[in-house]
Each structure stands twice: as C-alpha cells, then as structure tokens.
Amino acid sequence: MAKRIPKIGSRRNRRINSRKSTRKIVRGVIYIYVQASFNNTIVTLTDVRGRVVSWASAGTCGFKGGKRATPFAAETTARNAIRKVVDQGMQGAEVMIKGPGLGRDGALRAIRRSGILLSRVRDVTPMPHNGCRPPKKRRV
DSSP states (O other): OOOOOOOTTOTTTOOSSOTTOOOOOOSSEEEEEEEEOSSOEEEEEEOTTOOEEEEEETTTTTOOGGGGGSHHHHHHHHHHHHHHHHTTTOOEEEEEEESSSTHHHHHHHHHHHTTOEEEEEEEOOOOOSSOOOOOOOOOO
16 A cells, blocks of 8 residues: 655644734835823734734833833833834834823834834824713712
8 A cells, every 4th residue: 555645735744824924014004003091002003904913002011000101101112013013124104193191192202213204193083072971960
C-alpha cells in the first residue's frame, strides 16, 4: 500500500489563513477615532473601509483610576496606538475626536508629533438638540 500524501492545507500540518497576519497599509486615509470621556481615553485606528487596524486605551497602557483621564495618559495612549501602524506604512490620517474629556488635546498633540500627515480634524461629539424628557418632579 502506498504512503498517503498529506494535503497542503490540512489542519494537522499548519493553519492556512492565520488571523494574526499583518496588514500592509501602503497608502490611503486612516481614520483615527479618539474617544475622550471623563474616566478614560480610547484611540482606535481604522483603515478607509472602517476595519480596525490598531487600538489602545489608557487602561491598557498601565494607568489606573483617575489617572486614566489625564492628558498625559491620552498622549501615551495615542503614541502606543500609532506606533503599531507606522510600521505598516501609514501615511495620511483623518482624525475624529469624540467626547468631553481632558484627553482630547493630549491625544491630538501626540498624533501631530507622530509624523503622520493629517488631512482633517473633526469633532464628532454627539450633541442633543432637545435632549431626553426630564424625570417627573419629586414629591416628598
């Protein structure tokens, strides 16, 4: 009986599509969403189609408690998120900042220093036009 030839794509040999493959972003606009709340700052980098390429938050960068909401924590967070993507060849970016927190300016400062060309900086903080209905008056 002849020896069996293993399939090239069999699971025993190796994985065909590794999910951890690095994407090469040659050119194009990358949207950077900075969500700055009163408690934390989250920086998400996506490509043109909206797929997340890299992200970082002040909590993952090692800040705890009230220190996560500081501008320094936001600057460190943005630097960590961008460092991963600059190696993949990112050139241009469009920044969208959301939220009322202190980390807005710190994150934008770190993004400008990274050497990425910014095409647009937008504030996408949701503003209520009339707001929710207030709770009924308290009776004591």
